[in-house]
Structure formats: structure tokens, C-alpha cells
Amino acid sequence: EIVLTQSPATLSLSPGERAALSCGASQSVSGTYLAWYQQKPGLAPRLLIYDASSRATGIPDRFSGSGSGTDFTLTINRLEPEDFAVYYCQQYGTSPWTFGQGTKVEIK
Amino acid sequence: EVQLVESGGGLVQPGGSLRLSCAASGFTFSSYLMNWVRQAPGKGLEWVANIKQDGSEKYCVESVKGRFTISRDNAKNSLYLQMNSLRAEDTAVYYCARDPLSGGRRNYFDYWGQGTLVTVSS
Numbered sequence: 001e002i003v004l005t006q007s008p009a010t011l012s013l014s015p016g017e018r019a020a021l022s023c024g025a026s027q028s029v030s031g032t033y034l035a036w037y038q039q040k041p042g043l044a045p046r047l048l049i050y051d052a053s054s055r056a057t058g059i060p061d062r063f064s065g066s067g068s069g070t071d072f073t074l075t076i077n078r079l080e081p082e083d084f085a086v087y088y089c090q091q092y093g094t095s096p097w098t099f100g101q102g103t104k105v106e107i108k
Numbered sequence: 109e110v111q112l113v114e115s116g117g118g119l120v121q122p123g124g125s126l127r128l129s130c131a132a133s134g135f136t137f138s139s140y141l142m143n144w145v146r147q148a149p150g151k152g153l154e155w156v157a158n159i160k161q162d163g164s165e166k167y168c169v170e171s172v173k174g175r176f177t178i179s180r181d182n183a184k185n186s187l188y189l190q191m192n193s194l195r196a197e198d199t200a201v202y203y204c205a206r207d208p209l210s211g212g213r214r215n216y217f218d219y220w221g222q223g224t225l226v227t228v229s230s
Contacts, residue, residue, distance in 0.1 A: 044220035092215035
């Protein structure tokens with residue numbers, strides 16, 4: 001199975017700053033089939049990005065995704081207070097579909 | 109509005125069984141592949157199983173093979189997960205999640221339920 005490793009584990013930033021979250025895959029993710037989700041405490045995950053760079057419906061354009069092969073990045077420009085949460089990447093190019101362990105974006 | 113509402117979680121002893129349900133509304137349930145995804149307390153997400161629109165194909169992660177069975181009833185707009193031979197490591201919040209492609213499959217998840225907690229402990 002493809003193992004996804006997210007870094008850093010925790011990112012401490014202030015509102016208005018830019019966040020760059022990394023997701024590395026143990027083998028190439030076919031078709032750039034990579035998604036990003038946001039999860040807040042006690043809530044279900046919310047889809048942000050699919051196909052590595054396509055924003056899901058209703059997601060603000062300060063969220064962007066990039067990458068291919070084994071290296072992917074989620075960038076959040078101008079962090080808003082509601083963006084402080086845990087972010088997960090997920091690959092869906094090779095079964096079983098797997099997730100990274102998450103990056104927590106916390107307020108500095 | 110798409111809604112997914114899970115139920116059926118609770119406390120069960122190791123080796124016991126539990127059946128989870130997910131009631132879907134706000135979309136044509138029979139047109140979408142459906143999934144179960146779980147999250148152990150304080151941990152990350154793990155895809156558990158999925159089932160094709162007509163129920164003809166089912167897939168699951170290796171760790172639950174032979175113990176968990178996914179099923180659906182399109183007439184009742186419901187998804188199920190029968191969990192047998194439960195282990196402590198199955199303790200998690202179980203989410204029902206929809207595949208985004210009507211009539212096909214993309215294998216990511218665009219709508220999630222609120223989850224139901226399963227605790228396996230003596």
C-alpha cells in the first residue's frame with residue numbers, strides 16, 4: 001500500500017500568514033489522484049482539494065494544491081481564524097486508498 | 109442538501125458484533141458508490157470499505173477482511189457495516205462517506221456523515 005507522510009506534524013502560524021503543508025508518497029501516485037481534507041475538532045473531515053489541484057465546491061481560493069508523483073503541497077494563503085485545523089492528504093490512485101497522518105495548523 | 113447520518117455505534121466486548129447504519133438523503137443514493145472511513149481516537153483516517161452503486165462489488169481494507177461486511181439497501185437509502193469478531197483496535201469513529209461521481213467512481217470523498225463511535229472493550 002502507498003504510505004503518505006505529511007510534514008510538518010504541527011505548523012504554528014499567525015492569522016494572515018501563508019501555510020505550506022507537504023505530503024510525500026512512498027511510491028508515485030498515479031494520475032495525480034490526491035485529495036486534501038480539513039478537519040476541526042469533533043467534526044467530520046471536509047473535502048478541500050481533489051486531483052491534486054482542483055478546489056472542491058465552495059472552497060475559498062486561498063486554498064490551493066500542487067504536485068505530482070510523490071510530492072504534493074497544500075498552500076493556504078492569508079490564514080483566516082477558521083483555517084486553524086488538522087489537514088489530511090489522501091491518495092486514491094492505488095487501492096487501498098490511504099491517508100497521511102495529518103498536519104495540525106495551530107495559532108502561534 | 110446532502111445528508112448522511114450514521115447510527116448503531118456503542119460499547120461492545122472483544123469478539124462481539126455490531127451493525128452500523130447510514131441514512132442518506134438529499135441525493136439519488138442509488139447512483140453513488142459509498143464508503144466507510146474510520147478514525148481511532150486522536151489518530152488519523154483509515155478507509156475501511158466501499159460498495160458499488162448496485163451492491164455488486166465490494167472492497168475493504170485487509171485488516172477487516174473476513175470480519176466486516178458492507179452492504180446497502182437502495183430502496184431505503186441506507187448503507188450498512190456489519191462488524192463481527194471485533195477487536196480493541198477497531199475502536200474508532202466510523203464515518204459514512206460518499207464518492208463524488210454519480211454513476212461512476214473517483215475514490216475520494218465529498219460528503220461525510222457526523223460519525224458514530226464504536227468502542228471495543230471489556
